[in-house]
Amino acid sequence: MIASAHSADKKVYEISRLTNEAKELRSAFMDGRSKLMRLKMESTIEKKVAEKGLEISEVPPKKIRIKRQE
Amino acid sequence: MATSETNILNRLYFVAGCMFVFALAVVFKLCSIQFIHGDKYRAMAQKRTIKAFEIPANRGNIYSADGSLLAMSIPKYDIAIDAVTSSEKNFKKYIKPLCDSLAAFTGKSSNSFEQKIKKARKTKNQYLLLLRNLSYSDFIRVRNFPLFKLGAVRGGFVYNQTTKREHPMGGIAERSIGYERIDENNYATRVGIDGAFGKDYLRGENGKRLKQKIGNGEWKPLRDANEIEAKDGYDIYTTIDVNIQDIAHHSLLGQLEKYEADHGCVVVMDVKTGEIKAISNLGRGKSGKYYERLNYAVGESHEPGSTFKVMAMMAALEDKVIDTSTVVDTKNGRKMFYGRPINDSGEGHGKISAARALEVSSNIGLATIVDDNYSKTPEKFLKRLRDWKLDQKLGVAIIGEGQPVIPKPGDKIWSRNALPSMAYGYNMQLTPLQTLAFYNAIANNGQLIKPRFLRAVKEFDRPIEIFEKEVLVDKLCSNQTLSKIKEILKNIVVRGTGKKLYSETFSMAGKTGTARTDYANYEEWRKDPKYVSSFAGYFPAENPKYSCIVVIHKPSTEVGFYGADVSGPVFKRIAQKIYTDTPLVEEIQTVEFKNPKVVQDFEKFNSVSNTYKTIMPDLVGMPAMDAVAFLENMEVDVKVKLNGSGVVTAQSISKNIKLKPNQTIVLDAS
Numbered sequence: 001m002i003a004s005a006h007s008a009d010k011k012v013y014e015i016s017r018l019t020n021e022a023k024e025l026r027s028a029f030m031d032g033r034s035k036l037m038r039l040k041m042e043s044t045i046e047k048k049v050a051e052k053g054l055e056i057s058e059v060p061p062k063k064i065r066i067k068r069q070e
Numbered sequence: 071m072a073t074s075e076t077n078i079l080n081r082l083y084f085v086a087g088c089m090f091v092f093a094l095a096v097v098f099k100l101c102s103i104q105f106i107h108g109d110k111y112r113a114m115a116q117k118r119t120i121k122a123f124e125i126p127a128n129r130g131n132i133y134s135a136d137g138s139l140l141a142m143s144i145p146k147y148d149i150a151i152d153a154v155t156s157s158e159k160n161f162k163k164y165i166k167p168l169c170d171s172l173a174a175f176t177g178k179s180s181n182s183f184e185q186k187i188k189k190a191r192k193t194k195n196q197y198l199l200l201l202r203n204l205s206y207s208d209f210i211r212v213r214n215f216p217l218f219k220l221g222a223v224r225g226g227f228v229y230n231q232t233t234k235r236e237h238p239m240g241g242i243a244e245r246s247i248g249y250e251r252i253d254e255n256n257y258a259t260r261v262g263i264d265g266a267f268g269k270d271y272l273r274g275e276n277g278k279r280l281k282q283k284i285g286n287g288e289w290k291p292l293r294d295a296n297e298i299e300a301k302d303g304y305d306i307y308t309t310i311d312v313n314i315q316d317i318a319h320h321s322l323l324g325q326l327e328k329y330e331a332d333h334g335c336v337v338v339m340d341v342k343t344g345e346i347k348a349i350s351n352l353g354r355g356k357s358g359k360y361y362e363r364l365n366y367a368v369g370e371s372h373e374p375g376s377t378f379k380v381m382a383m384m385a386a387l388e389d390k391v392i393d394t395s396t397v398v399d400t401k402n403g404r405k406m407f408y409g410r411p412i413n414d415s416g417e418g419h420g421k422i423s424a425a426r427a428l429e430v431s432s433n434i435g436l437a438t439i440v441d442d443n444y445s446k447t448p449e450k451f452l453k454r455l456r457d458w459k460l461d462q463k464l465g466v467a468i469i470g471e472g473q474p475v476i477p478k479p480g481d482k483i484w485s486r487n488a489l490p491s492m493a494y495g496y497n498m499q500l501t502p503l504q505t506l507a508f509y510n511a512i513a514n515n516g517q518l519i520k521p522r523f524l525r526a527v528k529e530f531d532r533p534i535e536i537f538e539k540e541v542l543v544d545k546l547c548s549n550q551t552l553s554k555i556k557e558i559l560k561n562i563v564v565r566g567t568g569k570k571l572y573s574e575t576f577s578m579a580g581k582t583g584t585a586r587t588d589y590a591n592y593e594e595w596r597k598d599p600k601y602v603s604s605f606a607g608y609f610p611a612e613n614p615k616y617s618c619i620v621v622i623h624k625p626s627t628e629v630g631f632y633g634a635d636v637s638g639p640v641f642k643r644i645a646q647k648i649y650t651d652t653p654l655v656e657e658i659q660t661v662e663f664k665n666p667k668v669v670q671d672f673e674k675f676n677s678v679s680n681t682y683k684t685i686m687p688d689l690v691g692m693p694a695m696d697a698v699a700f701l702e703n704m705e706v707d708v709k710v711k712l713n714g715s716g717v718v719t720a721q722s723i724s725k726n727i728k729l730k731p732n733q734t735i736v737l738d739a740s
Contacts, residue, residue, distance in 0.1 A: 012290040027206035030144045034238040043320040063653040
């Protein structure tokens with residue numbers, strides 16, 4: 001009885017520790033995600049590659065599709 | 071001494087009596103505590119060690135159409151210091167290093183922190199707020215600063231955890247993604263998608279659980295039976311396309327800054343489904359910077375100006391009172407209607423066709439068409455507008471949709487001038503989204519669809535609710551009228567008011583709009599004229615995919631104010647972006663081209679590599695690239711040195727000589 005009460009208590013501490021860890025990871029994930037979202041936005045990339053003299057194409061890319069012959 | 075003996079006895083009786091009474095009192099109190107007040111005290115005892123905890127439900131996330139996160143709840147921390155609780159010794163020892171750490175963390179000066187904290191200690195301030203809105207990782211870092219490391223009692227480290235809604239896209243589409251805030255008085259502020267769907271989907275249900283104190287500041291659940299499980303909120307998948315949103319936001323921002331405008335909005339809608347692909351609303355703050363202030367596109371009902379001419383024209387065409395070739399006299403840019411002049415910009419266009427009147431956006435032209443044909447039967451014109459639901463809200467999900475205003479005879483704002491005014495978009499009001507929905511219907515072969523922001527509500531991967539397109543009016547007008555209007559809209563960009571936007575590589579169709587605003591006091595207005603510049607349309611002109619509206623309020627007239635100059639470029643940029651992002655597909659029949667030279671080379675290489683495995687072959691005349699590959703793939707390990715490139719002209723080892731391992735072969739090529 002006493003032993004199981006103690007083991008239950010221990011689990012509570014463990015849960016609270018893990019909750020905190022989850023919080024930390026969630027927060028870290030959000031930090032990373034925000035940074036990524038901003039970096040991968042076309043307007044950001046456009047500014048970055050402008051330094052290298054690249055700009056957005058005026059014409060769309062061409063896809064070549066082969067018609068399969070039966 | 072008999073008397074003294076009774077005296078002692080008397081005293082004894084007295085003391086014994088007192089003790090008896092005392093004992094009775096104790097027993098009485100005991101009973102009273104146990105039986106009379108028993109329940110009260112038992113409850114009190116339980117309260118100190120058992121508490122009902124609310125288990126907060128996690129609010130659902132908001133995603134874009136491609137699954138990027140738009141909003142998510144994360145814990146944030148405010149950090150304060152109790153400047154009184156730490157001992158004199160600790161305070162003296164750690165105050166300097168603490169302030170240095172805080173200075174390094176925030177970039178503010180260490181001295182200012184020190185002064186603030188010392189002052190707080192003097193004035194016995196037990197809660198001096200130092201840092202706000204820290205992420206969990208920053209919070210952990212600050213907690214390990216000197217003094218704070220000692221904890222709440224010895225170090226005075228006080229913190230407050232709150233759950234904040236974060237938008238990874240930052241200020242982009244902030245107002246449309248929105249938020250839900252409920253203050254102490256239970257008064258809720260609901261903005262955007264987050265606000266509109268908070269109650270039904272995102273919020274979830276808080277749980278309850280009884281817990282018992284077990285020390286170390288921790289509580290353990292008492293039992294499983296009477297608790298309510300917390301139910302997390304559902305996730306929401308919006309129709310927003312992050313890429314289009316990004317372009318829309320930045321090109322609108324660029325134009326607003328260039329024209330020093332007050333505010334503006336842009337909305338991009340998918341023609342077939344009514345999904346809102348991008349919505350951006352920017353207004354100028356006090357500092358002159360633009361940010362998402364209000365949801366203008368949804369909420370701001372204003373006089374649409376020239377973009378409404380399309381509706382007026384369509385009504386006249388559908389009623390067959392005119393045709394595109396009907397001649398209208400627009401005079402020399404000024405014409406009186408019931409004692410009030412209507413002006414065109416410039417010198418006027420003279421006698422032109424009805425279609426041309428719309429292309430050059432002639433106020434007189436449209437006012438004449440509508441007044442000539444409907445002045446006796448305004449109800450006929452108004453019924454068209456009502457049938458097209460222009461007098462009703464669209465009923466979009468976002469709270470606070472603006473109310474359109476279409477006056478009718480008998481209304482306060484109705485007069486004989488009302489009808490000609492309405493022909494070019496005055497004396498009435500529409501929101502940008504309502505105008506857009508109409509243009510979208512033109513692009514969608516006359517089917518009016520309700521703009522929508524949501525695709526699905528999900529619980530992890532399990533869909534709870536899927537949103538389908540909602541048709542408001544199945545067919546606005548006949549196909550004939552539709553093709554005429556489409557032709558005019560296309561020509562506006564080719565040769566009308568929008569010709570500055572014309573591009574050879576991609577097509578678009580739309581109508582410019584330049585409306586006066588805040589003109590109640592005309593003299594004031596003339597001194598400082600204010601306009602609303604807009605552009606509504608769709609692209610590509612044939613088989614439209616997206617419709618789009620751009621509205622910019624009060625651009626600086628010194629820079630420019632015409633719809634084609636101010637709002638048009640935003641439209642064009644978005645159209646261009648979508649055009650360049652969609653690959654052109656070219657179909658070809660086959661890739662099996664038989665080139666005799668290639669076949670011959672290939673067969674030669676094949677036969678050589680099959681015959682010569684350890685013996686040097688004749689490589690002269692073979693392409694150097696093939697020769698090197700060939701030698702390196704031989705069964706003997708040899709090293710190859712190649713001088714030059716092209717066709718092999720000489721080889722250091724002559725043919726038919728057996729090769730030794732690790733031998734170096736030099737090839738010369740031209």
